[in-house]
Amino acid sequence: MAVTSARSIVNLKKTHFERENAKIDKYTLADELPAQLSELSMRPRIAPEMPPKLAYTLRKLTTDDTEQTLAFLRRFFFRDEPMNQAVKLLETPESRCPDLEDYSASSLSHGVSIGAFDDLGEMVGVILNGIVRREEADYTDKSEDCPNPKFRRILKVLGHLDREARIWEKVPKDCHKVVELRVASTHSAWRGQGLMRILCEETERVARAIGAGALRMDTTSVYSAAAAERLHFRKVYSVAYADLPYAPQPDAPHLEARVYIKSL
Numbered sequence: 001m002a003v004t005s006a007r008s009i010v011n012l013k014k015t016h017f018e019r020e021n022a023k024i025d026k027y028t029l030a031d032e033l034p035a036q037l038s039e040l041s042m043r044p045r046i047a048p049e050m051p052p053k054l055a056y057t058l059r060k061l062t063t064d065d066t067e068q069t070l071a072f073l074r075r076f077f078f079r080d081e082p083m084n085q086a087v088k089l090l091e092t093p094e095s096r097c098p099d100l101e102d103y104s105a106s107s108l109s110h111g112v113s114i115g116a117f118d119d120l121g122e123m124v125g126v127i128l129n130g131i132v133r134r135e136e137a138d139y140t141d142k143s144e145d146c147p148n149p150k151f152r153r154i155l156k157v158l159g160h161l162d163r164e165a166r167i168w169e170k171v172p173k174d175c176h177k178v179v180e181l182r183v184a185s186t187h188s189a190w191r192g193q194g195l196m197r198i199l200c201e202e203t204e205r206v207a208r209a210i211g212a213g214a215l216r217m218d219t220t221s222v223y224s225a226a227a228a229e230r231l232h233f234r235k236v237y238s239v240a241y242a243d244l245p246y247a248p249q250p251d252a253p254h255l256e257a258r259v260y261i262k263s264l
Contacts, residue, residue, distance in 0.1 A: 056124060056195070058202055061113040066105045069115070072123045073104060077185035082221045082250035083157065086241075087150040099151045104128060107182050112210065114202050116186075116195055124190045127199040128183040131212070134176045139163045157247045157257060161218050165237040165259035172263065175213025179203065184224070200231050208264055215262040221254045233260035
């Protein structure tokens with residue numbers, strides 16, 4: 001599943017991430033409901049059609065999880081994302097793009113990203129989320145600050161989506177905080193088991209808990225667009241890659257990028 005967003009653009013020359021003392025909420029989803037989850041009114045979950053020993057745990061991610069998260073995305077997201085493929089951002093299995101990694105990891109400092117871990121403590125799914133506020137809206141083109149010409153093209157597309165979607169005109173006037181689902185991926189062996197849906201549902205629960213009025217998802221593939229619609233997001237903007245002269249041109253069926261929102 002490919003989900004991206006322009007709002008996690010940071011100073012792309014930065015090479016480290018600030019640590020913070022964010023609280024970690026760990027949710028064990030197995031056969032027996034732990035006492036701490038009972039207090040949170042949460043339900044136990046097991047990966048559908050998988051044996052109980054493969055039950056997984058959900059917890060919020062912090063900047064302490066940066067390296068593990070990036071290692072996971074290198075395996076299961078960066079190479080599959082359609083725009084990354086279109087510009088050959090990662091030309092060999094060993095290739096790295098520091099700008100892409102900084103961009104992705106910057107959302108961890110917001111404290112609303114979620115990771116799924118198997119019973120051995122290995123990451124099997126991740127959704128990187130960020131918080132945006134109405135009073136902080138900034139539509140300036142930040143892509144020119146990126147030194148990597150290939151990634152700069154991708155950022156330019158994401159910036160276009162941010163400007164043209166005009167989401168603050170499409171959410172209630174009393175909505176001043178939106179949680180954006182920016183990057184989402186699952187381990188290839190866990191796909192088709194409903195784990196991405198669980199990660200999105202947990203994101204919605206966290207968003208409600210912090211007083212967000214809506215969720216936003218920018219999609220760059222037909223698969224992520226279909227997932228947004230299954231989760232009852234509403235499309236508010238779309239553009240064909242072919243209509244943007246600077247845009248990467250992914251192979252069919254990934255012919256357009258879209259913006260979806262869901263009011264809470």
